[in-house]
Amino acid sequence: MKRSAIIILFISLTIEGLVAQNVDDALRYSQTFYMGTARFMSMGGAFTALGGDMSSFSQNPAGIGVMRSSEISFSPQLLHNNTSSSFHGINKDYLYNFNIGQAGIVSNLISNSGTTGLLSLNVGYSFNKTNNLNSAVRIEGKSPSGSLADYWANSSYGTRYTDLTGAAGIAYDAWLIDTITGSGQTAYGTVFDFYGDNLSSDYGQNVRRYINNEGYTGEHAISIGGNYSNKIFFGATLGINRIRYTGHYEHLEEADYYLDSGFKNFTYTEHFENTGTGVSFKIGTIIKPTEEIRIGFAIHSPIYYKIDEYYYDNISSNFTDNSHYEFNNDPMRYNYALTTPFRALAGFAYQFKKSAIFSIDYEFVDYSTAKFSETGDNYDYSLKNREIKNTLKPASNIRAGGEYRLDKFYFRGGYGYYGKAFETGELNDNMDHRTISFGIGFREQNINLDFGFTNLKSKQNYIVFDPLVSNAATAGLTSNRNIFSFTMGYKFGY
Numbered sequence: 028m029k030r031s032a033i034i035i036l037f038i039s040l041t042i043e044g045l046v047a048q049n050v051d052d053a054l055r056y057s058q059t060f061y062m063g064t065a066r067f068m069s070m071g072g073a074f075t076a077l078g079g080d081m082s083s084f085s086q087n088p089a090g091i092g093v094m095r096s097s098e099i100s101f102s103p104q105l106l107h108n109n110t111s112s113s114f115h116g117i118n119k120d121y122l123y124n125f126n127i128g129q130a131g132i133v134s135n136l137i138s139n140s141g142t143t144g145l146l147s148l149n150v151g152y153s154f155n156k157t158n159n160l161n162s163a164v165r166i167e168g169k170s171p172s173g174s175l176a177d178y179w180a181n182s183s184y185g186t187r188y189t190d191l192t193g194a195a196g197i198a199y200d201a202w203l204i205d206t207i208t209g210s211g212q213t214a215y216g217t218v219f220d221f222y223g224d225n226l227s228s229d230y231g232q233n234v235r236r237y238i239n240n241e242g243y244t245g246e247h248a249i250s251i252g253g254n255y256s257n258k259i260f261f262g263a264t265l266g267i268n269r270i271r272y273t274g275h276y277e278h279l280e281e282a283d284y285y286l287d288s289g290f291k292n293f294t295y296t297e298h299f300e301n302t303g304t305g306v307s308f309k310i311g312t313i314i315k316p317t318e319e320i321r322i323g324f325a326i327h328s329p330i331y332y333k334i335d336e337y338y339y340d341n342i343s344s345n346f347t348d349n350s351h352y353e354f355n356n357d358p359m360r361y362n363y364a365l366t367t368p369f370r371a372l373a374g375f376a377y378q379f380k381k382s383a384i385f386s387i388d389y390e391f392v393d394y395s396t397a398k399f400s401e402t403g404d405n406y407d408y409s410l411k412n413r414e415i416k417n418t419l420k421p422a423s424n425i426r427a428g429g430e431y432r433l434d435k436f437y438f439r440g441g442y443g444y445y446g447k448a449f450e451t452g453e454l455n456d457n458m459d460h461r462t463i464s465f466g467i468g469f470r471e472q473n474i475n476l477d478f479g480f481t482n483l484k485s486k487q488n489y490i491v492f493d494p495l496v497s498n499a500a501t502a503g504l505t506s507n508r509n510i511f512s513f514t515m516g517y518k519f520g521y
Contacts, residue, residue: 048336048363048399048408048411049411049414050414050415050418050419052301052365053365053367053394053397053398053399053415053419054394054397054419054448055158055160055272056244056270056303056332056365056367057367057368057392057394057397058158058445058448058460059157059158059244059370060072060157060158060443060445060460060462060483061082061085061086061155061157061426062082062104062128062129062155062156062157062158062159062510062512063080063081063082063085063102063128063129063153063155063156064080064081064082064100064102064128064129064477064479064512064514064516065102065466065468065477065478065479065512065513065514066080066430066437066439066466066468066477066479066514067080067082067083067129067479068082068128068441068464068466068479068481068510068512069428069439069440069441069464069465069466069467069477069478069479069480069481069512070386070428070429070430070439070440070441070464070466071426071427071428071440071441071442071443071462071464072086072388072426072428072441072443072462073374073376073386073387073388073426073427073428073441073443074086074087074090074374074386074388074428075087075311075323075324075325075372075373075374075386075388075390076313076321076322076323076374076375076376076386076388077090077093077313077321077323077374077376077384077386078090078091078092078093078094078260078313078323079093079094081100081129081131081133081151081153081155082129082153082155084131084151084153084155084248084250084262084264085153085155085157085246085248085264085266085309086325086372087262087309087311087313087323087324087325087372087374088248088250088251088252088262088263088264088309088310088311088325089252089260089261089262089311089312089313089323089325090252090260090262090311090313091133091149091150091151091250091251091252091262092147092149092252092253092254092260092261092262092313093254093260093313094133094135094149094151095135095147096135096518096519096520097132097133097134097135097149097518097519097520098132098133098516098517098518098519099131099132099133099516099517099519100129100130100131100132100153100514100515100516100517101127101129101130101514101515101516102127102128102129102130102512102513102514102515103125103126103127103128103512103513104125104126104127104128104156104159104510104511104512104513105123105124105125105510105511106122106123106124106125106126106159106161106508106509106510106511107121107122107123107508107509107510107511108121108122108123108124108161108162108163108506108507108508108509109121109506109507109509110162110163110164110504110505110506110507111504111505112164112165112166112167112489112502112503112504112505113502113503114166114167114168114234114491114500114501114502114503115168115169115170115171116167116168118165118166118167118168119165120163120164120165121163122161122162122163124159124161126156126159126243127154127156128155128156128510128512129153129154129155129156129514130153130154131151131152131153131154131155131248132151132152132153133149133150133151134149134150134151135147135148135149135520136148136149136150137253142256142257143256144255144256145253145254145255146253146254146255146256146257147253147254148251148252148253148254149251149252149253150250150251151248151249151250151251152247152248152249152250153247153248153250154245154246154247154248155245155246155248156243156244156245157243157244157245157246157268158243158244159243159508159510160240160241160242160243160244160272161240161241161242161243162238162239162240162506163237163238163239163240164236164237164238164489164504165235165236165237165238166234166235166236166238166489166491166502167233167234167235167236168233168234169231169232169233169234170230170231170232170234170280170492170500171230171231172230173230173492173500174217174218174219174220174230174232174234174280174492175278175280175295175491175492175493176198176203176204176217176218176219176280176293177217177219177220177492178492178493179194179195179198179199179203179204179215179217180195180204180215180216180217180220181215182195182493183195183199183204183215184213184214184215185213185214186213187212187213188206188212188215193340193356194295194297194340194342194356196356197340197341197342197354197355197356198295198342199215200352200354201293201342201343201344201352201353201354202218202344202346202350202352203217203218203290203293203342203344204216204217204218205217205222205223207221208223208224218286218288218290219232219286219288219290222287222288223288227287229284229286229287231282231284232280232281232282232283233279233280233281233282233283234278234279234280234491234500235278235279235280235281236276236277236278236279236491237276237277237279238275238276239275239276240272240273240274240275241272241273241275242270242271242272242273242301243269243271243272244268244269244270244272245268245269246266246267246268246269246307247266247267247268247269248264248265248266249264249265249266249267250262250263250264250265251263257315258314258315258316259312259313259314259315260312260313260314260315261311261312261313262310262311262312263308263309263310263311264308264309264310265306265307265308266305266306266307266308266309266330267304267305267306268304268305268306268307268330268332269303269304269305270301270302270303270304270305270332270334271301271302272300272301272302273298273299273300273301274297274298274299274300274301275296275297275298275299276296276297277294277295277296278294278295278296278297279292279293279294280292280293288346289346289347289348290344290346290347291344291345291346291347292344292345293342293343293344293345294342294343294344295340295341295342296340296341296342297340298338298339298340299336299337299338299339300336300337300338301334301335301336302334302335303332303333303334303335303365304332304333305330305331305332305333305365305367306330306331307327307328307329307330307331308328309325309326309327309328310325310326311323311324311325311326311372312324312325318378319377319378319379320375320376320377320378321374321375321376321377321378322373322374322375322376323372323373323374323375323376324372324373324374325370325371325372326369326370326371326372327369327370327371327372328369329366329367329368329369329396330366330367331364331365331366332364332365332366332367333362333363333364333402334362334363334364334365335360335361335362336360336361336362336363337358337359337360338358338359338360339355339356339357339358339359340355340356341353341354341355341356342354342355361404362402362403362404363399363400363401363402363406363408364399364400364401364402365397365398365399365400366397366398366400367397368392368393368394368395368396368397369392369393369396370390370391370392371390371391372388372389372390372391373388373389373390374386374387374388374389375387381432382431382432383429383430383431383432384429384430385427385428385429386427386428386429387425387426387427387428388424388425388426388427389423389424389425390423390424390425390426391421391422391423391424392421392422392424393420393421393422394415394419394420394421394422394448395415395416395417395418395419395420395421396416397415397419398412398415399411399412399415417450418449418450418453419448419449419450420447420448420449420450422445422446422447422448423446424443424444424445424446425443425444425446426441426442426443426444426462427441427442427443428440428441428442428464429441435469435470435471436467436468436469437467437468437469437470437477438466438467439464439465439466439467439468439479440464440465440466441462441463441464441465441481442461442462442463442464443460443461443462443464444459444460444461444462445459445460445461445462446459447459454488454490454501455487455488457486458485458486458487458488459485460483460484460485461483461484461485462481462482462483462484463481463482463484464479464480464481464482465479465480466478466479466480466512472518473517473518473519473520474516474517474518475514475515475516475517475518476513476514476515476516477512477513477514477516478511478512478513479510479511479512479513479514480509480510480511480512481508481509481510481512482507482508482509482510483506483507483508483510484505484506484507484508485505485506486503486504486505486506487503487504487506488501488502488503488504489501489502489503489504
């Protein structure tokens with residue numbers, strides 16, 4: 028039964044008890060949506076065969092070889108993320124985020140006249156954002172047959188109450204779960220079901236979950252490349268990759284009806300912060316067999332990240348007899364490594380004289396090859412890596428874009444499809460991402476101004492109550508990321 032005097036807290040959170048370092052984390056830091064300049068984004072990011080844009084340094088490094096002069100560019104972005112959820116009702120939430128999508132400079136080291144041999148060699152740097160992770164989600168509705176407390180009770184089966192750790196430990200201390208009489212103190216009920224000596228079951232409580240995530244992945248691309256005979260463009264990029272991500276949610280359950288347990292409401296908060304630095308290497312080429320045709324190829328090595336994580340959680344509860352409880356686990360900080368998948372890209376572009384361009388890309392990435400590894404604590408990640416291998420799969424990404432020139436103005440459009448990453452039979456086996464984009468640009472000798480709009484849309488199923496519960500509850504989430512980009516560029520040498 029519940030401790031009634033001094034509550035002994037056993038707060039030894041193990042790594043296994045945390046929600047981090049799982050399949051979702053591996054996928055989050057492995058996916059790349061190639062953000063950057065307004066021109067790049069408004070053409071769907073289909074630049075594997077085009078180049079000539081600093082954002083292409085993170086896609087096909089040969090793009091730097093296409094550039095004809097030294098230049099500088101800066102690209103601020105505005106994100107409007109609109110998310111709707113379905114959980115016994117429809118709810119919507121949104122946020123705005125102002126950020127830097129791209130900033131870089133290119134310097135021309137060699138510039139030779141003529142038509143054969145090494146005609147130019149360029150070196151450059153560009154910061155390119157690869158994924159904007161900011162989002163706000165509100166899930167709300169009445170639960171007819173489940174609670175987050177059920178997960179804590181079920182996951183604690185077979186463990187004596189004095190040995191409970193993690194969220195289950197503080198849920199027990201806050202009177203949300205309790206040992207079942209006659210179970211030998213190793214089976215648990217909740218305030219809704221089999222609580223104490225009471226065997227009644229009564230759900231229908233109000234459930235609210237507020238999710239607020241912040242952060243990004245980005246790359247500092249240091250590139251070198253050149254132009255050989257106006258037929259072969261080549262390049263290489265050393266990528267210094269960055270992760271900054273904060274995952275935070277507050278889960279609330281409230282009963283506006285009578286329960287034998289006397290339960291009124293509880294709030295559970297979970298928070299983690301990831302910061303990481305990684306290294307990668309990319310090589311690529313663009314072949315120009317005719318004036319109209321360009322064919323591009325690129326290979327990306329895996330990114331090797333070292334990640335630092337800070338984690339905490341806490342809980343509070345209220346009962347109808349005016350009793351109130353608050354407990355928290357000691358915050359934890361630990362380190363681990365993540366290796367993302369290898370990538371291969373191919374592209375084709377066709378130029379219609381000086382009036383228009385069409386480009387299409389294909390990208391292959393095998394998400395099942397992502398791997399966690401230890402960085403000094405000797406933790407065995409083999410089970411987590413096996414879960415990644417069994418849950419994720421190879422995916423194909425396709426991007427297409429076009430540009431039409433009318434004097435000094437450029438009109439652009441693009442489309443992107445980022446393939447399904449989860450194996451058939453998984454909860455989100457139908458989840459993909461699609462982009463639609465358009466934009467306009469203006470160029471006058473050494474100055475260019477570009478505007479772009481991109482809509483990135485995806486749908487997924489989100490587990491509100493963990494699948495250890497027989498009546499697991501899921502919410503459908505639809506995310507619309509609207510990204511407004513503006514690029515200011517200046518070319519030297521005119």
